[in-house]
Amino acid sequence: MTHPFDSVLVANRGEIAVRIIRSAQAAGYRTIAVYSEADEDAPHVALADEAVLIGPAPVKESYLNPQRILDAAARSGAEAIHPGYGFLSENAAFAAACVDAGLVFIGPSAEAIELMGNKAAAKRRMLEARVPCIPGYQSADQSDDALIAAARDMGMPIMVKAAAGGGGRGMRLVTAMADFPGALASARSEAENAFGSGELILEKAVTQPRHVEVQVFGDAHGNVIHLGERDCSVQRRHQKVVEEAPCPVMNPELRAAMGIAAVAAAQSIDYVGAGTVEFLLDSEEQFYFLEMNTRLQVEHPVTELVTGLDLVDLQLHVAQGGRLPCGQEDVHLRGHAMEVRLYAEDTVNDFLPASGRALAWEPPSGVGIRVDHGLFPGQMVSPFYDPMIAKIIAFGDDRDTARRRLLRALKNTVLFGITSNREFLIDVLERESFARGEATTAFIEEEFPEGVSTSIPGEDDLCLAALLHYLQGEEQGLEGRVFDDALLNGTTGARVMESIFSYTVNEELRSLSVLPLGDDRFDIALGDTRRELLLVDSARDGQLRVAMDGLQRDVAYCFMDQGTLALQSRGRMFVLANELALSAADGDREGSGAVLAPMHGNLLTLRVAVGDKVSRGDELAVMEAMKMEHRLLAQIDGVVTAIHGVEGEQMSAGAVVLDIEAEEEAGAETKRD
Structure with missing residues (x-):
């Protein structure tokens, strides 16, 4: 249904809501945002002309609740609804409900959405x-026998796909017939949880397209x-x-x-x-x-x-x-344009979604740079929603100019307090095969066969950290500083104080001394190496311009917990803790059999009960966070002695889901009894 309208409700959040609101306002439309309790202070809410609270943080009670969106449209007098992407954007029933309510749905017809939303029906059309x-199987018979028979006829490799969805959920690559039944079961289960439908299609895998x-x-x-x-x-x-x-x-x-x-x-x-x-x-x-x-x-x-x-x-x-x-x-x-997605995720921990507070956020700028985001400094990145923080886009007259601009923009992007994939994106853009334009869908697998490794701070980084901790101590007074009282100024007799800082790098404790020389100059010693650092510019909070042995560079930083700072130089970011400022750490629970939630999320399924025997590698539970499922596996052999999580409830990162008593300990208890 189409008819004139003057107001638009954006049924989405984050960067896409901000992006839509800006274009709609530029065209003269009154804009209405919707928000959950977790997004009360979000940028898209502040930017819109009006905003309507639609419920608690969980998406099923807010952004994925069609009736609450329609109620918000009625309350605000909105005449049209833009769904953005994700959430209800490809929900045919929602599109039809908008039309039934007399609203313009800014998108295709419900019939088109329904048809193309089902991979089997779409492929037939x-x-x-x-x-x-692609040759494949998209018939209505969804029995295991029919799918297995089709797979045998097609031959390996085969892609198993959820008919009702996308985004990689409910999708499995199968290269051996023996693995096919298990892939069917897991793909169907994930599809049912993600899309409410376990219908699958099969396609002959096109290798490295x-x-x-x-x-x-x-x-x-x-x-x-x-x-x-x-x-x-x-x-x-x-x-x-x-x-x-x-x-x-x-x-x-x-x-x-x-x-x-x-x-x-x-x-x-x-x-x-x-x-x-x-x-x-x-x-x-x-x-x-x-x-x-x-x-x-x-x-x-x-x-x-x-x-x-x-x-x-x-x-x-x-x-x-x-x-x-x-x-x-x-x-x-x-010309040429290139975009990367900046995600809150832990790249060295299997890309698990991350959440937390943006202690510092400075998106890049410059010629040819565009950033679409919905984040402000100090904002919490919630575990309830997709982990994408921003889209960073670069334009140039040719591909390599766009790539270089995007690479520089990423190196200048500052995000502290939230683990992100920023450095992984830098690594991708710097790979020769990508620079040559040779990347296929096998690129990540080929270029990162051992996964993603973390950067190790070098001597320059440690010197910068020591200087920043010294300057922090200057602002706070001398509390917490360690001085060598034996250092004296030989001409005046005045006491010169040298501060000592220690950082652990690759399990090795590295100690540095910082000696002020006056006029914003400092002598920093690390072992037998000495560096002279000069503060060139420190006017901007969280930013320094430092000359190290005559070479100037920009440094971004943020002080976090006691004795800990985040430091970014030349595009690489490190979190360094001054060991001398930290209290003794509590012993960890490694080997105790405690199974911890690796991220904030929903405990979707428990696979075990108290008293069950488990072996290392067994699946214990499934968590869902930011639209992805994550399996929790047993790290030891033993018996489940306690379950602390409840299916369907949210759990914080680090919370104990369940406890396993090691097999040896359980045996010892039995003998004592």
Whole structure:
């Protein structure tokens, strides 16, 4: 349904809500935000003209509750709803409910959403429209026997996919027939938990393809065009890491062919609004339909930068019933754009989602740089929502300029207090294969076969940390400082105090001394090495310009707990604790059999009960955090003696989920009894 409207409710949060609100306000619309109790002070709430509280933090009680969104629209007098992406954006029932309530749903019809939201039905429609598709199985018979028989006929390798969803959930790559039944069971279970449907499809796996998607746009008058392609090949667990436009290996003939296929896909379902048709592109320039996303994509900014179009403004125009303001012949791609997703996640701990307070947040800026975010310094990053903090985008006249600008922007991005993937993104952009434009969907696996390692602070970093801790001590007085009273100034007789600081690096204690020389100059000794540091500029809070032996550099920092600081120099960040300022640490519980929650999240399932015997590696429980499932495994052999968590309840990071008594201890107890 389309009709004129003057007000827009954004049924989303975070950076996408901010981005939509800004375009809507620029076009003169009254904007209404919705927010949960956890988002009361969020930037999207402050930016909107009005904001409506829709419930507690859990998404099912707020952002994923259609009735609360509709009630907010009624209370605020909103005439249209923009769903953003995620949450209810591809919920056909919600789109229909908006129309039934007399609201304009800024997106395609409920029928189009429903059809393309089911991979099996979508693939059948694409085959009818003669869009190239991967050979596979998408029939209604979902019995294990039927799926196993289809897999045997297709041959390995095979992708098992949830028919009702995306984002990598309910997806498994199977390379051996013996592993197929287990992959079916786990994919079906994850699909049911994530999407409420266990329906699966099978597809022949295309090895090491590129993931290339085409942006399409349609209006209510039957006009459909495409706005070029994006390469989203750099992925981890089917979640996109880097996106760019145009695709590095694209040529005019291939672009035209993929564009024609994408437009045919959209026309076959009478598509209205912004959508994305995703393809796999092999090394022989053969491409195959993957899925269609019936919403605005996370990576839409790169298309905006190379086309000069505001896709949200175009969505608003089409939703009013307007015709597309341009034809296919008017679409021209200029330059190159590249985007990365900055996530709150622990890259060295299997990329587990992270949460916490942003003690410092300074997004980058500069020529060709765009940052879409919904974060302010001091804000809590909640475990209830997707862990994406920001999208950092760079534009240049050519691909390498865009890459260099993005790399520099990441190195200048300051985020303290929250573990993030910033340095991992830097490592990705610096890899030679990526710089050459050779990345396929196998890039992460090939370039990081041993996983992601953490940076180790060098001597320069330790010297900077000691200087910062010294300066902190100067501001706070002499409390907590350690001095060598034997150092005396030989000319005046005045006492000169040398401060000592110690840091643990790779389990080795490194001690440094800081001696002030006057005029913002300091002598720092680390073993037999001595450095002279000069404070060039310290006017900005959290930022220093320091000359080390005559070489100037910028340093970002943030003091955290007692004796601990976060330090960032040359793009690398370290958290360093001055051991001399810390009290004796409590003994850890390693080996005690305590199973701890690795992140804030929902205890989805308990697999064991008190009294059960378990072996090292057994699955004990499943937690869900930021839309991902995480298995908790036994680290020792033994017996479950206590369960502290309750299924369906939230648990804090570090909370004890259950206790296991080691097998030897349990045996000893039995003998004593």
